[in-house]
Amino acid sequence: MQIRCTQADHQNQQIIGVCIDITCQNQRPYCHFCLTLHVNHLPMLTPFNLLNEWIYQRIIRVNNAYNNIQELKVSLDNLMNQFYPYFNYNIHQISELGLSQIDRLIAGLCQIEDCEKVLFLQLKPLIEQVKSTINDILKKTKNQSNLKENINNQIQHNINQLNLEYSGPFQQLKQNIKPIKFELLKQYSIKQGERCNSVAFNKDCSIVAVGCESLIKIFEFKQGILQQTHILNQHKHGVSALYFMKKSNQFISGDYKGFILIWASNHVNQWICSQIVRQQNDIINCLILNNNEDIIISSSNDNTIKFWTKKNEWICQQTITDHKRWISQLSFNEKQNQIISCGWERLILVIEYSEQVKKWMVIQKIPVDCQGLRLCFINDNLFTFQPKKGNLIYVYEMNSLSKSFTKTKHITVNQGDDTYQYFPQQYIKSKQFLVSKHDKYINLIRKTDNDEFQVEYSIQFGSQALFGQMSDDGEYLITWDDLSKEIQIRRCIEE
Incomplete structure (x- = not known):
């Protein structure tokens, strides 16, 4: 400088x-x-x-x-x-209420009155203290009026830029979006008695890998038909995560004991385990790779997130230990410079790569009011989070000024209390819908104008023990559940 x-x-x-x-x-x-x-x-x-x-x-x-x-x-x-x-309750309407409505009204007012007598007396001095503290902060912060004017100008500029840059392509994209549903190809279902925690498609959807207890079954996939070609038995414990690489004919797998295996296909189409790594001491819950495929990120029940880089072999370069309980899912943003994580504690981490120190750093800890097993970046400024209990998906947006994420809205889905952490959330950009498993349902949620969301299609199963993945093009959904005990294939039909 x-x-x-x-x-x-x-x-x-x-x-x-x-x-x-x-x-x-x-x-x-x-x-x-x-x-x-x-x-x-x-x-x-x-x-x-x-x-x-x-x-x-x-x-x-x-x-x-x-x-x-x-x-x-x-x-x-x-x-x-x-x-x-x-607020502004019309007292003259009481005569029009039924007995149960009057009963609820009186009970509610009594509860508020009871709170006023006890809790509000404690709250009032705290409010005065907060107001005083805020006034002190504002007095020490100079040029507030100029700052506000600059902020408003910047917001308007950003809005104008977004309108200029995206109105044309977005209008074209909207015209191509059609209602969808998924048809079960019952004749192609495969009986599978052992539990299958993970499913993965390769880059062109021609190969599917399924983790069946400690085995990995490899299938050739064509026009909705699975044809088994290999069974890989190098894992000694249940397979919990699978991820196919997009640039090469390789995939990675993780298991219940923290082992990660790297697989490659040789010239005779056999799958060879090229490396076994283990620096995590419990179940591998999620495996993701960056677009360059030179970084693997893993999360585990040992409460850590690990970053693996390729030298001659894959080695663990960095460990994040800010989570205090099991970590269920990880997700990359579009720029590949941020990762979000969630799990069995009431916390979402936003982790960013720092060019200055050449490390991944936790830049935001988002407290949430619930545990959450699934989350997914929609774009660089938007992600969704599925609470374990209830009937909502939370939507978080990045504030353009603070560059931090806050919850701005929610999506109403089926009521449930999910106890199974596999089956990660997935956003299909070409079709603009989010795939989100909750309890016994798989919800297909369309992203609409102005980053709004609506549930377009739901598939109900008979069990919470439900795992699977959708192909990257959104054409096929493969699942396994412990009621049907089948590997099932569903095909997208645009109406």
């Missing part, structure tokens, strides 16, 4: 760093001649080569503060929702 000092008598010296002392009254960017002005706080001088990382860490803190405020806002909104039924 070539910046010259503008202080008088400093001979246009190059700026070499910045003072980060909060009490400093001098010019913060400094040159060699400026050092005497900062003699009382020399330890607070930061060279330019360290400035980016210093700013990066403070941005993370700002994001965390923003998320805490959002969490408080959600709590206040939930509290306000309790009062909405009574």
